[in-house]
Amino acid sequence: MSIFPNSSNSTTEHHSSREETLVRTVNVWEVGSVHSNGRLQVEVIKGVLEPSNLCSHKITDIMYERLEPTGFTWKKVSAGTKQFYFEEFKKWFVWRQEDNLVYRAWFKSASRRYSTICCEARTLWENNSKPKNKIGNDVWLSWVEYWKTPEFQKKSAIQKNNRRSGADKAHPTHTSGSASSRVHTARLKKKYNRDPTSFEVYEHIHTRKNDKKTYIDEKSQKVYENYVNLCELLTQESQPIDPNKVFYQAVGGHNQKNIVYGLGSSQNLFYAPGSSSNAASIHFSSKHNTQEDYQKLQAELQVEVANYAGSNRTTGTGSL
Known part of the structure; x- marks a missing residue:
């Protein structure tokens, strides 16, 4: 069941144990509640879009709708596609704050989510696994060719060594699981x-x-x-x-x-x-x-x- 209600519902209530967020349609402004227009009410709190989990999950879903063959990293993603991501985000969420403030928080979250998508895809390739169905074949083949380049391989090896602090195997850095x-x-x-x-x-x-x-x-x-x-x-x-x-x-x-x-x-x-x-x-x-x-x-x-x-x-x- 989707955590985002249909805008045609006048009063809706969903509970997701994973998000630990109660989503209600109400007449007063409350972060995480559903606005009368059917979109989820969000707010930038200390630099982060809240509710953060709901926002980040939807940002990820939107990104899978349009991935570029040359979008090897967030910096390589075209301005047009980034704008598409934000415009789609606006269809699901509503806010009272200035757009520039929300956009900066969204951009920061989007950068992290896109990096996660690329990292997960590369891990599948390194493990000789098939890509997710959400990733088109043309995108996958292009990304694989990029990952094979000596320049990327060298950079990747350095970053892996840094993350492992020189150890042969990476060790967990926290015990919080998937929850932020x-x-x-x-x-x-x-x-x-x-x-x-x-x-x-x-x-x-x-x-x-x-x-x-x-x-x-x-x-x-x-x-x-x-x-x-x-x-x-x-x-x-x-x-x-x-x-x-x-x-x-x-x-x-x-x-x-x-x-x-x-x-x-x-x-x-x-x-x-x-x-x-x-x-x-x-x-x-x-x-x-x-x-x-x-x-x-x-x-x-x-x-x-x-x-x-x-x-x-x-x-x-x-x-x-």
């Missing part, structure tokens, strides 16, 4: 009956079976240790502990790609892009050498981050 980190954040908010902290979200999606104990790799374990150590240092200083500020410091803040490690698509719910104003640095007095200890922790973390370069997930690689 924003979905998990919403679940935690419902569970705790309050807004979760950034650390609680991180802990939830980086421990096995969400047990808050067994971290999935050394990197995530290191961040946890940094967080705990910083909290201990603050306690020694008799300073208040702001979990969001402490976590921000524990992961080293925004990296060069403007990403706060470990939060995926929920990052902007806690930290403004490229700004540490809402996560000010933690300051210690000189007693107990806590400032020196903190600087050592930060230095160690920066080494970890450097070693982990290339493994950052695009919100959408699953996006967390």
